Amino acid sequence: MDSNERQQFKDSVVGMFDRAAPIYGQVGIQQFSYFGSWLVEKLDVPAGAKVLDVATGRGAILFPLAEKAGASGHVLGIDLAPTMVTETAAEITRRGLTQAEVRMMDGDAVDFLPERFDLITCGFALHFLDYEHTLPKLRSMLKAGGRFAVITPFVPRDENLARWKWLFELTRAVFPEGFVPPSAWIAPNKISTPELIGAALRDAGFSNVGTEEHTTTLYFRDEDDWWDWEWSQGSRFWLEGMSPEGLERFKRESFEHLRAMQTADGIPSTMGVVMALGYK
Ligand SMILES: C[S@@+](CC[C@H](N)C(=O)[O-])C[C@H]1O[C@@H](n2cnc3c(N)ncnc32)[C@H](O)[C@@H]1O
Secondary structure, rough: OHHHHHHHHHHHHHHHHHHHHOOOOOOOOOOHHHHHHHHHHHHHHOOOOEEEEHHHHHOOOHHHHHHHOOOOEEEEEEOHHHHHHHHHHHHHHHHOOOEEEEOOOHHHHHHOHHHHHHEEEEEOOOOHHHHHHHHHHHHOOEEEEEEEEEEEEOOOOHHHHHHHHHHHHHHHHHOOOOOOHHHHHHHHHHHHOOOHHHHHHHOOOOOOEEEEEEEEEEEEHHHHHHHHHOOOOHHHHHHHHHHHHHHHHHHEEEEEEHHHOOOOOEEEEEEEEEEEEEOO
């Protein structure tokens, strides 16, 4: 990607997340806070830790980190979408957290002093960064022995895939034949396996790199709950790219499938992450 293409990519990603920010993580299933809390529990963050959370969004990782780091620690979240930053700053104030801070900053342009952080985290966003260049810079900002931890989404290869196959087919069907999705829409595929994400960390110089997959099943209340959620996160890329007729068809046919999937617990969705952890 040349620098013009990189800028277009960034504008498209940040623009979409900025429009989603008021409802991001606030409607439908709460997979970001579920996986953020899961990651922080795994990391056993000590009180007093100095942490950077790259592409913090609405703080799915930042808030559990702040709780573990405690008043003697410091957790800094950065994000390039202005509305993510203002919403998260308001939540930090509302919770009265003195150890948490959020700033508007490009994750690819971080320029903190070397050896400043004990831990750097990044959830559901490394694929939006120019990570081949950025990961070595992040590594340099860790203290010796410091850790870098990332979670990245993957689609579980189980009956869930069969359950939601219609969604992939319908999404494809509402776009014109031969349509190629922009790279921002399909960026997560770049590092969606333990092999790919592990290699990215090792190439950046991290040692003792380990990976782990984790899945969970969460339930939408009903089809309206799912629809609100679709607009609140990455799938919004696809919705915003549909023609008015395509979007109308997509919603109508999706609702028919979703009604057929309804159970007493709601509409099940099995979601997964790959977690990778590396040391400086
Ligand atoms: C899927 S969200 C993940 C947010 C959060 N980490 C979480 O787990 O919920 C992706 C986030 O990456 C941010 N982002 C995308 N490109 C970025 C960049 N170049 N620098 C900083 N943040 C970026 C978006 O604004 C958005 O908040």
